[in-house]
Amino acid sequence: MPKDHGIGASSKRREDVRFLTGRGVYTDDIALHGQVHAVMVRSTVAHGRIKSVGTARAAGMPGVLAVFTGEDFVAVGGNPAGWLINSRDGTPMREPKRPVLAHGKVRHVGDSYAAVVAETYEQARDAAQAISDDSEIEDLPAVVNMAAAVANAGNRVHDEIPDNVCFDWGWIEDNRASVDAAIKAAPHVTVLELVNNRLVPNAMEPRASIGEYFPGTGDYKLTTTSQNPHLTRLLVAAFVMGIPENKLQVVAPDVGGGFGSKIYHYGEEALVLAAAKKLARPVRWTAERSESFLSDAHGRDHVTRIELACEKDGTFIAFRTETLANVGAYLSNFSTATPTFLHGTLMSGPYKVPNVYVNVKTVFTNTAPVDAYRGAGRPEATYSIERVVDMMCRELGLDPFEVRRKNLLTPDQFPYQSPVGLMYDTGNYQATLDKACAMADVAGFEKRAAASKVKGKLRGMGLSTWIEACGIAPSNLVGVLGSRVGLFDAATVRVNATGNISVMVGAHSHGQGHETVFAQIVADKLGIPESSVEIVHGDTAKIPFGMGSYGSRSLSVCGTAMDKALDKIVAKGKKIAAHMLEAAEGDITFADGKFSVAGTDKAKTFGEIAFSAYVPHNYPLETLEPGLEETAFYDPANFTYPAGAYICEVEVDPDTGRVEVCSFTCADDFGNVMNPMIVDGQVHGGVGQGIGQALLENAHYDETGQLLTGSFMDYAMPRADDVPFYNVDHSCNTPCTHNPLGVKGCGEAGAIGSPPAVVNAVIDALQRGGHTHVTHIDMPVSPSRVWAAING
């Protein structure tokens, strides 16, 4: 019987009711008395020197209250990079200032160099257009292609960085020579050059921010579309605006998806606060989707050369990669961590491979900043490995299922120290592979392929066995690796006098369902109904300092903090019970919502204990404090290591090149599962995005730095008829060994494991169909690319 309550139950989401009835409150839904509207003036050229910003006409237009330019923010700080990465030679990365508004130069189409605040949105927009028309920006040659950016010393995104390289990173540099030697001596080496295509995250809610300033107290309030309100507060207050942290409240109300793009602080947040102070009125800004395309941090954008060295029987000897990773025009907050420690450390996958070396050069270009997008670095690592493994199998005439099975780590090898710096705690990769094969009916493939052939279609099957490092992250480890922030999380459990509970968490839900799942855990642990528990998130004035949600960390890091706070609640409850029941504290047990004296029928309910805590009429106050509220901060001992096996089947129409995903199977190990329904949903969404990356999506800049795919008419988002029903399972779980819930995280898995499965399936279909010259097609594997590959 599936559970109907608490941990492991598919409890229905309580947040759904407000979303289904139009009563969610997203940032742009909030209307404030006296509010005014900001519109950004964005560069229409990719690279230009700002000769003049024509504000005079705009300032006199109807309704215009204030105009801002880069000059207004010269004295304040810049938006910082959160990780310091050193190059192979030990020199620190180049870190140009990222101002609130561009000053001196504009560096990508969409780079804001001015802003207008007016009484109405339309007035602000009209005035912004006037500034755009009246400004003089000298067009400079755009730096777009990464290889050219590195080669051409004369054309610089930042004048002080001659080769446009942020850093040249080796991982692990000390192993470089031994990996080179292993590859040189290997019986077989497969080489693959591939592109991990640039993506636009496109959360359905565009970014929006509202700034307020309260002259009476000097307090600021920022309501914004953020995945991590405390991180945003830290960045805005301490790094950019120079205001005390305790004078800034950051609220992230209902947030309509993030996928990484709302982790970061963006200039508009500082702008609305500065404008609110200047005007003493609430100032609001909401992106149009076109602005989102131009100014949200994009994802991926790697060009990689990977070599796989192996024995003739497919036993892996070494992986070596060289990658150019685009960071765009400025360093977004996690942009330097994504292609390095979220990518290079995953480059041994779930395999026994003794020699691995990763080289990444990050490159500035005149394009929007690039940062973490669902999976962040790990999809790039997985794609490179899983594609080159398939290619090697084809070169040597080996079965890709058997080669993976042969090279996967085995359960007896955990804990496993990888050659790229991680310690995998648990896993059973054979189990997920076996499960996926059974679910996908691999044995029945030939029959299905024959049926496809009758229809004139080519059928192929693709496999990907993947691993990720989640639960970001152990602060002591990331600190060594260059992180400038801690990555703990925090939770406060407040038991109210009437026995219901408010839990304030540092994690932020923007679709993940924390309000439901976290309540399930509290209810389970305290033996009370889920309906008695309220999860509070998204407001720095209410919650403890936590680091928010990304990197599949909410449950494993913040959930653990909550679990530890609950332990403290139980411990305090025992003290209170001992007092009330006139027993020794050590004799009190807690189970099913009752504190009992062991071996007797004397007991107090949770509600009685709670009430007593706030009506402490006869407490021994020197040894027993009133109240029942506890906070815990938790910093993980290690990353968590979800893993799985994904199998995709496609049909390719050889006449048009169109690829249809016929089936997609996921067997995942997420450790213990708190709410199966929600976990399934997370995998569905991740796979949907992965299929999007593999077949449809591409952020394409032309050679002048114009984004040609700047709207939903040009950028192919996956739609309902582009994807199948997914076949997902998470029964092969090996609980995480270092957090009490045994959880690993499930938010990014689908987006990490799926793209190579899709591309492997397409190549398999073409190979089986006799197009043996087609060994690789870069993503997105669009009809035109497939057709060209077949006919080229």
Place this chain on the structure above:
Amino acid sequence: MTKVTMTVNGKSMSAETEGRTLLSSYLRDGLGLTGTHIGCDTSQCGACVVHVDGVAVKSCSVFAQDVAGASVKTIEGMANADGSLGVIQQALQDHHGLQCGFCTPGMVMTSAALLAEIPKPTEAEVRHGLEGNICRCTGYHNIVKAVMAASGQDVNALAAE
């Protein structure tokens, strides 16, 4: 500015508009009905779908003044009279057909129009019918399932979970 009146969710409502005011802005800013969401600026995402005289319409593609006097239904009018969730809304909750909730109002409105036209749609018909609504969270699996369930079909065998 021109005062525009229409019947919204059964009530007569009015707000001042410019000629360029879109129905989506009229509902959100003029009437304060913020359940209708704006997810794009090219009439591609479907988050703003409402019913105008019974027809599903992307409200960002219509000027408010052009539908003065019409009968408009928005997400705020989709629950049952007693406040409980309507059939499609309930199916979306039961089958976890929403995550961040931003596309959800448009999905509900489009699905309602779809089921009015095709009472028992096939999977392909649902997927085709939802083509104009983008969801970034769910991969569509549970939305399609929920719409089919809302039509009274048994969805348990649709795909293994």
